[in-house]
Amino acid sequence: MRIVVLVKPVPDTASGGERLRPADWRLDRAATPAVVNANDEYALEAGLKLTEAHGGEVTLVTMAGSAAPETLRKALAMGASSGTLITDDALGGSDTVSTARVLADELRGLEFDLLLAGADTSDGGAGVVPAGVATLLGLPYVSYAAKIEPDPAAGRVRVHRISPTGYDVLEAPMPALVVATQALGEPRYPSLKGIMAARSKTIQTRTLADVAGGATDGLGGAAASNEVVAAEAPPPRAATRVIREPADEAARQVVAFLAERRII
């Protein structure tokens, strides 16, 4: 199977150093180390498991800053075979529509059976790019996958989609875009051999002009349909009351506290 996984480098939330640039309220990506977006790792893990079961390989596609190869290596170390990075100064500040269009333009040139994506990213958090890509490419869009069962011979994929009451079982012809969830299983740790191997895997770098040809109108930061006009830090948290009592007594006090405020 040929599987493409959409991945994005995001600031490492564990570093605690995330901040916005006061000049344009955009994320200061130089301020923190980048990691592969956690939800994308679930998609990648699912892709790797599928190729282990059905053969084939996983490739990565990302639109990110020029420092992204360092982060992509981590995804390659997990087992993806190669990656494509679309990077261009003009793409900084792109909105989700523009991002989806650029990714779709790149994906038109690739052959794949499944396109996997994470549910959303920990930096942008919009969660609409996969749906946009599927729409632009005319692919079946199956979200919230808890289980992905492709039938390569029949050219179809069956997906358990999480629903409020359990899950729906959907079937779609391939190629299809499937949005992964954490229910697919924990991402693996890269093995040391994987890390060494990743250093010699190919990461192809493409510019906006490479991807979109002459049709760059409406793409990139300059064409963004929205603008951040202000940003404020959340107010500092009010004083915290810590209850250090045995479980029974602690539960009683928590219940009393919530009841007093009519929360329960």
Place this chain on the structure above:
Amino acid sequence: MATATPTYRLTEDQAALRDAVRILADEQIAPRAAEIDRTAEFPWDVKELLASHDVLALPFPEAHGGLGGDLLTVCVAIEQISRVCATSGLILAVQELASLPLLLAGTEEQQARWLPDLAAGRTLVAFALTEAEAGSDVAAARTRARRDAATGDWLIDGSKRFISQGSVADLLTVFAVTAEDDDTPRRQRLSCFIVEKDAPGFAVERIEHKMGIRGSPTAELSFRGVRVPDANRIGEVGQGFELAMRTFERSRPGIAAQAVGIAQGALEVAAGYARDRKQFGRPIAEFQMIGAMLADMDAQTEAARQLLYKACAEIEAGAPDAGRWSAMCKLVAGDTAMRVTTDAVQVLGGYGYVDEFPVERMMRDAKITQLYEGTQQIQRLVIARALTGSR
């Protein structure tokens, strides 16, 4: 002006491997460390984890399924694991130590026979040199290997003591006396053999109850007429002592790495505690007496680490005084680990003395690094002899 030597910082590969091992250690091994210490059971799950992530493959050549990591890379991995669990760090250190005779003096055939399983972590190996009456005085060993004239096999009789992981290993690298008379020079009395644990006559007599590295079983082993084919002899007859010394040149940095890791782990716990713990209305880190202790701990740990890394580079480059580098890094790192862990307990006060925090375990674990693979006194002897040319 020459540019800095390329060995003075970790390479990108080494840094990437270090980070990967650190994540594995923090997320998968650290949560097990207290239990491993309490139960004193060998952590088979950690061994599997290290095997499946190729950590155990680091010291072995690529031709035999290893990663071909140099000594510094192996030590960086031991350091990162020992930072959270000294017992777990020792799994890699012992696998390397006991494989070294095979790596240094094994024939291509012998390497092809045993190294792939060792690199994959399918088999474990232990280093059986020390005896009850032959500790620092290695050449005083009494375990004998006698040649069976009819078959050419060797028959090993004797016992070994304080053998790390001796009870869980599949293979034992055993040093035995092959000299036939008392006139043989001390350095030519021993030979080295690989014994398989299923060999008739081999038995694990008992496991020691230890102060630290409690999950690493330290065994007393007995050999009663254990028959070993000549094909299992590593190196030439009579070259065992020299082989053991060459092994220590490369293995002592592994123990230094364990010691640096333990010190770093204790330092991190102490610094974190000092930031959180409030007395007299403010974090104790703000008291200069605590800050000074932490600063000394950090500086000493970093100094020990840099001596270790430099020693690895010198040994790997084939420095003529490799034995001196090896002894110096183990000496400094072991003493640093003991001092830093003791101070970490002090920073935590009463909390440091109870098992609610890991520093008391780290202090107990640190002590062994001053004892094994040559006591600190033996390291000083090696250094002094290298310095003065005395024997």
